[in-house]
Amino acid sequence: MSPFLLFGGVLLAVATVAGADTPVPIDAGIKTHYSQSPDALLQEQVAFLDNLLRFVKPVSVLHEVDDGPLFDPDTQEIWMPVSFSDSIKEYFDDANAPVADVYFHTLMHEVGHVLLNQYSLPLLAREEDAADALATVLLLEYVDDGARIALNAANMFGYESEQYEWFEESDFWSEHSLKIQRYYITLCHVYGSDPDTHSDIVNDEYGLSEERAASCEQEYMRIRSGWLGVLKPYLKR
Numbered sequence: 001m002s003p004f005l006l007f008g009g010v011l012l013a014v015a016t017v018a019g020a021d022t023p024v025p026i027d028a029g030i031k032t033h034y035s036q037s038p039d040a041l042l043q044e045q046v047a048f049l050d051n052l053l054r055f056v057k058p059v060s061v062l063h064e065v066d067d068g069p070l071f072d073p074d075t076q077e078i079w080m081p082v083s084f085s086d087s088i089k090e091y092f093d094d095a096n097a098p099v100a101d102v103y104f105h106t107l108m109h110e111v112g113h114v115l116l117n118q119y120s121l122p123l124l125a126r127e128e129d130a131a132d133a134l135a136t137v138l139l140l141e142y143v144d145d146g147a148r149i150a151l152n153a154a155n156m157f158g159y160e161s162e163q164y165e166w167f168e169e170s171d172f173w174s175e176h177s178l179k180i181q182r183y184y185i186t187l188c189h190v191y192g193s194d195p196d197t198h199s200d201i202v203n204d205e206y207g208l209s210e211e212r213a214a215s216c217e218q219e220y221m222r223i224r225s226g227w228l229g230v231l232k233p234y235l236k237r
């Protein structure tokens with residue numbers, strides 16, 4: 001056997017082994033489960049995700065729950081409690097609080113946990129940051145007016161951060177980045193996705209500094225290609 005053929009055989013064997021480790025992207029679907037008063041808005045958002053992504057195990061989105069938002073890997077349930085819409089309304093202190101927008105970003109964040117879990121995707125830093133990044137990438141790449149939705153979700157992080165008068169140890173050992181960091185990173189990714197359109201995000205009042213903004217385009221492009229790259233077998237479009 002020539003060295004070339006041997007080399008080719010090794011490559012083939014590696015590809016076969018790698019293929020065997022990849023879960024088959026069957027379409028188990030994501031569905032809402034309500035016992036009463038279904039929220040049409042949440043149903044629409046879940047249907048959008050069902051049309052976008054393949055899931056290897058069925059995922060249920062529950063609304064009439066006491067805790068969350070969260071993803072439970074044991075039951076493959078996403079909990080999106082009714083109380084979450086109440087707190088969005090409180091934080092924005094406005095009859096026009098962007099409940100649907102914050103919900104959508106949060107639902108996509110939870111779906112990030114689902115995908116990482118179901119497909120054992122590589123994790124190169126904190127899972128919570130990866131889930132936030134996925135939500136922003138999916139909104140920006142697949143949803144009309146996704147930038148506005150992501151910015152409203154960022155504003156929710158901003159309002160939540162205003163509730164802190166001081167930090168406790170638990171804020172720093174939490175799995176999540178601080179709310180104020182989640183605010184700025186989301187601004188950075190929206191700005192980085194299209195700096196010309198979103199130049200107003202760079203400002204001295206609650207916006208990005210020019211120093212931070214300078215790296216956002218490259219950062220967003222790498223995160224976008226990272227997430228869309230690993231999701232390629234699981235995206236329906």
Ligand SMILES: [Zn+2]
Binds near residue numbers: 109110113128131
């Ligand atoms: Zn999370």
